[in-house]
Amino acid sequence: MTPRMTNPALLLPDALEAALALAFAAKGDLPQRTVELVHLRASQINGCGVCVDMHTKGAKREGETDERLHAVAAWRDTPYFSEAERAALALAESVTRLSDRPDPVPDEVWDEAVRYYDDVALASLLATIGVINLFNRFNVPTRQVAGSVPVSR
Numbered sequence: 001m002t003p004r005m006t007n008p009a010l011l012l013p014d015a016l017e018a019a020l021a022l023a024f025a026a027k028g029d030l031p032q033r034t035v036e037l038v039h040l041r042a043s044q045i046n047g048c049g050v051c052v053d054m055h056t057k058g059a060k061r062e063g064e065t066d067e068r069l070h071a072v073a074a075w076r077d078t079p080y081f082s083e084a085e086r087a088a089l090a091l092a093e094s095v096t097r098l099s100d101r102p103d104p105v106p107d108e109v110w111d112e113a114v115r116y117y118d119d120v121a122l123a124s125l126l127a128t129i130g131v132i133n134l135f136n137r138f139n140v141p142t143r144q145v146a147g148s149v150p151v152s153r
Helices: 013-026 032-046 049-061 065-075 083-096 109-118 120-138
Strands: none
Touching: 013 120, 032 049, 032 065, 032 083, 032 120, 049 065, 049 120, 065 083, 065 120, 083 109, 083 120
């Protein structure tokens, strides 16, 4: 697989710096494992191989198990996730799929998220979902190659 062009984020260093600053700030007090799961799920939905690869590796570094990582795409049908993680994953799916239904983020999804996250944590979740969707939208149309982005922390 060959990318169509250099990653747009690399061509616009100021934009990359701003996006990375938002990504860092967006995490707030959210557990890093939750952030990685949310990033992985949104990237699966968007078909972003670069981000699926990167956030699977990031989740592993955070101690995530293969069992849970293999189940992220089917999280509703597995017993491996906490109720708070389920709420975050449901919110990530709804926000990522805004145009898929008349009420993009149904009350039941929002209300479940509110049960586990205060306003600051919800703001962090929404920002981190937005940031991963931004990177997915850079990577997918330009056909960036999984494994091409160095993963460090």
